[in-house]
Amino acid sequence: MKRLLLNVGFRGRLLLAMMTLVLVVSIGLVSIFAVSLFDEEEDQAEQRLQVAAGVTQEILTRRSEVLLNSLNVLVEDFGFKSAIASGDRATIMSALRNHTNRIGADLAMLTDGKGRLIANLQGLQNAAPLPFPDMLEEARQSGTANAVLEFQSNAYQLLMVPVEGGGLRAWLVMGFAMDDDFARFLAQLTGVDIAFRRAAREGVFAASLDASILQRTLPQSRGQAPQAMNQLDQYFLRHKTLSSGSTREISLLLLLSREQALGNYYTLALEMLLLVSTFLIAAALAGLVMARALGRPVLMLANFAHAVGNGEKVDPPETRAGGELRRLARALAQMQQQIRHREYRIAYDATHDTLTGLPNRKAFDTHIRERLKTGRAATVISLVVSDLKDISDTLGFEFGNEVMIATGLRLRGQLDPEDFLARTGGNEYTIVTAPMEGFRIEQRARDLKRIAERPTTISDTPVNIHINAAALSIPDDAGSLDDLRRRINLTMERARGLEQRTARYEEGGDEHHLRELRIIRDLQGALDQQDLYMVYQPQVDFQSVRLTQVEALLRWEHPELGFINPEDFIRLAESSGQIHELTAYILRQIEQDMRDWYAEWGQRLGMSINLSALDLTHAGLPELVDRVFADWPRPLNQLVFEITESAVLTDVRTATRTLEALRKRGARLSVDDFGTGYSSLAQLRRLPVQELKIDKSFILALDSEPEDQLMVRSIIDMAHGLNLVVVAEGIENETTWQMLQDWHCEMAQGFYLGRPMPMRQLRSWHQNFQTRAAGLQPRSASTDQVTTPRRTES
Helix, strand or coil, X not given: CHHHHHHCCHHHHHXXXXXXXXXXXXXXXXXXXXXXXXXXXXXXXXXXXXXXXXXXXXXXXXXXXXXXXXXXXXXXXXXXXXXXXXXXXXXXXHHHXXXXXXXXXXXXXXXXXXXXXXXXXXXXXXXXXXCCHHHHHHHHHHCCEEEEEEECCEEEEEEEEEXXXXXXXXXXXXXXXXXXXXXXXXXXXXXXXXXXEECCCCCEEEECCXXXXXHHXXXXXXXXCCCCCEECCCEEEEEEEEECCCCCCEEEEEEEEHHHHCCCHHHHHHHHHHHHHHHHHHHHHHHHHHHHHHHHHHHHHXXXXXXXXXXXXXXXXXXXXXCHHHHHHHHHHHHHHHHHHHHHHHHHHHHECCCCCCECHHHHHHXXXXXXXXXXXXXXXXXXXXXXXXXXXXXXXXXHHHHHHHHHHHHHXXXXXXXXXXXXXXXXXXXXXXXXXXXXXXXXXXXHHHHHCCCEEECCEEECCCEEEEEEEECCCCCCHHXXXXXXXHHHHHHHCCCCCEEECCCCCCHHHHHHHHHHHHHXXXXXXXXXXXXXXXXXXXXXXXXXXXXXXXEEEECCCEECCHHHHHHHHHHHCCHHHHHHHHXXXXXXXXXXXXXXXXXXXXXXXXCCHHHHCCCCHHHHHHHXXXXXXXXXXXXXXXXXXXXXXXXXXXXXXXXXXXHXXXXXXXXXXXXXXXXXXXXXXXXXXXXXXXXXXXXXXXXXXXXXXXXXHHHHHHHHHCCCEEEEECCCCHHHHHHHHHCCCXXXXXXXXXCCECHHHHHHHHHHHHHHHHHHCCCCXXXXXXXXXXXXXX
């Protein structure tokens, strides 16, 4: 017997056990029910059906009352009436849908006084007649109507109430669906099965019974007397008419299973107790036998599967089970092998480049961390194929991949077996080799670069590549992975600018980078704390020798870094996205200082303000000027915005649009640093500028350099020909002043007149300069007569 059980599969033994138990239970139940029938079954069944009918009728009545109360509240709602009175169908539909959802109704229709649909949630055509004419007639006579009717092949408990007020006359119909859920609810509450049936023709709207049972039961119920209990083959039946007087008549069927109603409960309880006791004893004995035969191998396989799931290395269990259990054991062992193989592939792919098969950035990072943790010194060399993008764009990405594969193979061939080579970027290889000293590090990098750059042929196409190389030592040059990444990148940047395109990290090479990061980080705090301040350098009119305007310059004295060159922190503000906030800060400081000057001297002081390239491409700059100088009279001809040609060329169209917007507000525009870079007369003629500022490099040695004199006079004559005002920057002596004055230059700026100074010092300077101005007046005659353009103020 034991050998026979071993040959039977797990499912066979389980099925055999279940069939045995079911057979025993079935025989016992049939025997008990066969001897337990008694005569009172019909009386008890009729009483239960009668009670169920009363409960069902009470539930329908209460549900109708709840719906009536909800509708009475709804039709008195001012918002709902207003929505109907508006005549807007979208508003009416929204209100109807919202209140329907709140009430929980399944059907909602709204008609006018004549019974034509105004809105509905059942998809009917508006203006069509209400599909319940009898109900409408009853409502007109009685004020409200309550009915159970069929609509769209479903049964509904409906209620109709009037909507009146302010000349409004309409009818609101709402109802609940009498569906399967409602039938099951009634069945659960009453203890009998419920069905809602069409009385005029065969068919059921909803029921708590399965459809197959109804198909066998309903044909037997035709012709049965209403309000009385009828006996069918399997059920006691009682039916009640819910609606009548039309072809849509609906009946309520209450069905009580004969099997459920039969039996003498007191006698049956004792007999069932004996049966259950016997069944439990038999089941316990059978369970003990099957647990010994089936539980042990299943438990062993479960433990094995759990260990495989946790990644433990265990051997498959040896089981003597046959059939499905033996197949399961083999499947689990095979699964363990496949999981190990897949985990190896996943781990390999996670740490290796899919193109070259070399270790990737993740593997490189792990290797460096292990070296730094154990203190093993090494030389790190990074090689970047600088023209890979050009090769890929010209010859295709597949060709670029072949170039990287060939480069990796060349490098691998030049390294010792213990050296580590990884592809750490799209066009970057990084090598970790034995530690070296002094010049040997850079020499090793040059050798690898030279070998990798040797011409090669790929797919019959000759290829020459260019490589940049950077090298450093760990842990001497970098004590952490972050330091290594940052310093190798900085060294690579330096290598790009060298002729050999090879560089070794120099101690302190990243201090400049860290300083820039510090400036970027502290700049926002300096703006918030107003640690940045303005200084102003005077600009004097050559002919009247009067202070007419100043150039606004920004200064920052860092508490730890000291004085920071404005060119440095403005450039960093542009790269970090803080330039617009910085420009707004400058404008606000200038506006306050100009207001203080006007309060003391009673005159408007012209102000030259430098704009960056990002300012010119910022569409919100004109609106910012409007906000800051909102209280100043228009036009804003006291403002002069200085720009450079390179800033305009960044985005000519946007910059020109911004300059024209500033010009419309009355501000004047000046070309700064003219004569340097790529000065273009054609571009100058197209820009809406009124002023030209000669770069100080032409002015500083003007008194001693004939070439500078010729250049400056030519620029002044050219500017006058274009009707531009000329500003000379960098005047440092009286001779230069007199030469430019004789050449009819309009404005002067330089240390000879005054250095940049805070606004409070500018006031005292102005007082002192007024006494000095007499000695700077134009000489009575000039050797050159030049037509001077008239300065425009707007």
